[in-house]
Amino acid sequence: xxxxxxxxxxxxxxxxxxxxxxxxxxxxxxxxxxxxxxxxxxxxxxxxxxxxxxxxxxxxxxxxxxxxxxxxxxxxxxxxxxxxxxxxxxxxxxxxxxxxxxxxxxxxxxxxxxxxxxxxxxxxxxxxxxxxxxxxxxxxxxxxxxxxxxxxxxxxxxxxxxxxxxxxxxxxxxxxxxxxxxxxxxxxxxxxxxxxxxxxxxxxxxxxxxxxxxxxxxxxxxxxxxxxxxxxxxxxxxxxxxxxxxxxxxxxxxxxxxxxxxxxxxxxxxxxxxxxxxxxxxxxxxxxxxxxxxxxxxxxxxxxxxxxxxxxxxxxxxxxxxxxxxxxxxxxxxxxxxxxxxxxxxxxxxxxxxxxxxxxxxxxxxxxxxxxxxxxxxxxxxxxxxxxxxxxxxxxxxxxxxxxxxxxxxxxxxxxxxxxxxxxxxxxxxxxxxxxxxxxxxxxxxxxxxx
Numbered sequence: 001x002x003x004x005x006x007x008x009x010x011x012x013x014x015x016x017x018x019x020x021x022x023x024x025x026x027x028x029x030x031x032x033x034x035x036x037x038x039x040x041x042x043x044x045x046x047x048x049x050x051x052x053x054x055x056x057x058x059x060x061x062x063x064x065x066x067x068x069x070x071x072x073x074x075x076x077x078x079x080x081x082x083x084x085x086x087x088x089x090x091x092x093x094x095x096x097x098x099x100x101x102x103x104x105x106x107x108x109x110x111x112x113x114x115x116x117x118x119x120x121x122x123x124x125x126x127x128x129x130x131x132x133x134x135x136x137x138x139x140x141x142x143x144x145x146x147x148x149x150x151x152x153x154x155x156x157x158x159x160x161x162x163x164x165x166x167x168x169x170x171x172x173x174x175x176x177x178x179x180x181x182x183x184x185x186x187x188x189x190x191x192x193x194x195x196x197x198x199x200x201x202x203x204x205x206x207x208x209x210x211x212x213x214x215x216x217x218x219x220x221x222x223x224x225x226x227x228x229x230x231x232x233x234x235x236x237x238x239x240x241x242x243x244x245x246x247x248x249x250x251x252x253x254x255x256x257x258x259x260x261x262x263x264x265x266x267x268x269x270x271x272x273x274x275x276x277x278x279x280x281x282x283x284x285x286x287x288x289x290x291x292x293x294x295x296x297x298x299x300x301x302x303x304x305x306x307x308x309x310x311x312x313x314x315x316x317x318x319x320x321x322x323x324x325x326x327x328x329x330x331x332x333x334x335x336x337x338x339x340x341x342x343x344x345x346x347x348x349x350x351x352x353x354x355x356x357x358x359x360x361x362x363x364x365x366x367x368x369x370x371x372x373x374x375x376x377x378x379x380x381x382x383x384x385x386x387x388x389x390x391x392x393x394x395x396x397x398x399x400x401x402x403x404x405x406x407x408x409x410x411x412x413x414x415x416x417x418x419x420x421x422x423x424x425x426x427x428x429x430x431x432x433x434x435x436x437x438x439x440x441x442x443x444x445x446x447x448x449x450x451x
Contacts, residue, residue, distance in 0.1 A: 001025065001358065004065040004090075006052045006081055007072035008035035010327055011096065011121060014347040015069060017043045018355050022442050027065070029055045052077050056084035064089040067116075067361075069354060071096040083113045092116040092361070094354060098237055100269070119353060121346035126241035128349055129323050132342050133246065133296055135210070136224040136321050137217050139203070139341050142374040144385045145414030145433045150210050151181065151383055153376070154222075156202040161220045168194040176215040177421040178208040181411040181437040184377050189439055191409050205376060205383075207411035207435065209419035227251060227295040227321060233280030233310050234301035235262045238325065238346065240269060242298065247272045254289060256280045280310050286317075296321040304328050311340045348375075359384075359444050370444065371433060381439055383411065386446040388432045394450055400424030403451040407439040410449075 001024045005016050008030035016039055020026045026045040029052065030036050036047035048055065052072055059065070068085040070078040075097045082093040094117040102109060103120070110118045131141040140153035156162060162170060167180055171194075183190040184203040190196060198204060206213055217223040230246055232239050235257030243253045247270065254274040257263050263277045278285045280301065291297065297314035299307035304326045311324040323342040356373035372385040388395065394402055399410060399422055413420040414433035420426055428434055428446075436449055443449070 001066040001361070002063075003027070003358070004029060004055075004059075004068045004085075006030075006055065006068065006070040007078075007096075008032065008039055008047075009071070009073060011071045011347045011350050012069075013039050013042075014351040015071065015354055016045050018351045019358060020044045022355070022358075024358070052081045053084070056081045056088065059085060059088040059090060064091070066090075067092045067094065067358065069094045071350075075099050075102060079109065079113055079115075082115050086114045094119060094357065096121065096350075098122055100237065100240055117354075117357060119350060121350040122237035123241045124349045124353060125238050125325065125344050125346040126245060128344050129238075129242055129298060129342070130245045130249070132323060133227045133230065133251070133321065134249065135213075136227055136296070137222055140376075142376075142383055144372055144383075144412070144435045145419060148209055148417070149207065149412045149414055149419045149433075149435060150213060151205055151207045151374070151376075151411065151435070151437075152213060154204050154206055154217075156198055156200060156204060158200055160198075160200070160222070162198040162204075163200050164197060166195055166197045167192050170198070174216055175219050176208075176212045177423075178206050178212055178216045179409075179411055179421050181205045181207045181383070181409055182376065182381050189377050189380050191407055191437065191439060203377075205381075205437070207437070208421050209412075212419070212421065224320070229290075229294050230254070230296045230298065231256065231286075231289065231291060231294045231314075232298045232300055234299065234307075234325075235259070235266050235275070236300060236302060239298075239300050240266065242300070243270050243273050254294075256285070256289065281306060283313070286310075286313070291319065292317050294319050296323070298322075299324040301325075308340070315340065379441075381437060382441065382443065384436050384438070384443060386434045386436065388428060388430050388434060388446070391430055392447070394428055394446070395430060396427050398425050398427055404449055405440075405451055408449040409437045411435040411437045 003024050004027045005012050006029045008028050016026050016028050020043040028045050029048045031051050040047045068090045070081040078095040082095040085093050093115050097118050106118050135141050138152035142151045182205040229252045232255045235255050246253050256276045258279045260277050263275050267275045297319040299311045307324040311322050314322050324340050326343050352375050360370040369387050371387045374383045410422050412435045
């Protein structure tokens with residue numbers, strides 16, 4: 001596809017690199033030459049130095065892009081750029097809109113401007129964190145089948161009863177059916193067979209419905225009660241969206257923010273939250289605000305290094321669930337190795353959403369289409385949800401009779417209001433949502449998993 005990306009900041013660069021890596025024809029537009037030089041050196045893209053308005057207004061109507069993505073730092077520039085691009089013949093447009101004031105009118109804005117998608121990285125990051133807090137035994141949670149199916153990242157700590165057991169033994173001994181869809185072990189990723197075993201230090205990815213996973217974790221004494229008290233350091237947009245969600249879930253939320261004016265704004269926006277004016281790096285303040293008694297601690301300042309430091313301090317103080325926002329992805333492995341449970345990157349989750357959309361366009365002519373896409377294990381594993389639109393050669397055939405290529409696994413099947421953890425005699429039917437876990441990148445159709 002021919003794709004134009006307007007704005008080459010953190011999000012724009014991540015999107016451009018991901019799409020270029022899948023073979024798309026990418027043009028990146030920015031008025032900052034240094035940003036363009038950086039992306040041109042690391043990805044196969046065309047760099048154009050221009051303002052968003054100038055570029056969108058002069059798009060060649062004879063050969064417009066198939067998709068334009070506008071992700072500058074200005075919501076208004078992004079919306080107007082999307083409108084100009086549509087007027088000049090671009091078939092599909094995605095714009096980034098971050099301001100909470102636009103949130104309630106997002107559907108109307110999208111329809112009035114003829115946009116294909118309006119995306120909010122901070123809201124997506126908040127959703128990601130809230131899912132983890134609602135499932136505290138997990139380091140990460142991805143949802144599929146309209147929330148009915150989940151894929152959780154679960155650490156195998158010393159003493160875990162799963163250690164040494166094979167996939168087959170786990171299935172036979174468990175009171176409920178779940179599927180271990182992937183194992184992260186050191187620098188390797190395993191799509192397991194029945195003979196593969198769980199080892200201490202593994203990260204395993206468990207697929208099933210929420211109730212099934214909770215029952216499974218209770219069976220191995222790993223179920224953790226839900227989070228009740230949360231401390232958030234940093235009062236930016238993610239903090240606002242996250243606190244709003246957590247309060248509606250019945251949690252007690254405290255936000256520590258060093259800017260007094262922002263504290264006053266948050267106090268008006270979130271009357272049920274406790275807003276504290278001060279520095280989240282102040283040990284005395286953290287102690288006074290009850291860090292040792294908190295169930296969860298979320299580091300969401302605008303500086304990665306501060307988030308790392310306060311997250312590690314929270315872990316030292318015995319907080320059970322610690323989450324840090326980190327945009328520098330090279331930190332991820334190091335942080336997980338020293339105890340930070342969950343790392344969230346707004347630019348990464350945004351790129352995943354857009355990549356899913358692009359893949360779905362490619363697959364639109366197939367008998368199955370991509371409904372959602374998640375990247376796991378630093379992008380080395382993908383979990384894709386396909387909606388089966390029409391009958392094909394694999395429909396109605398028991399899975400044991402279908403030859404699946406190496407590196408692919410059917411993790412779960414959503415059918416009407418239930419989630420099926422598949423066995424050899426289960427089938428894929430028209431109307432199902434099917435979650436595939438794979439180590440192969442760039443899959444656009446469920447047909448690609450079968451020999």
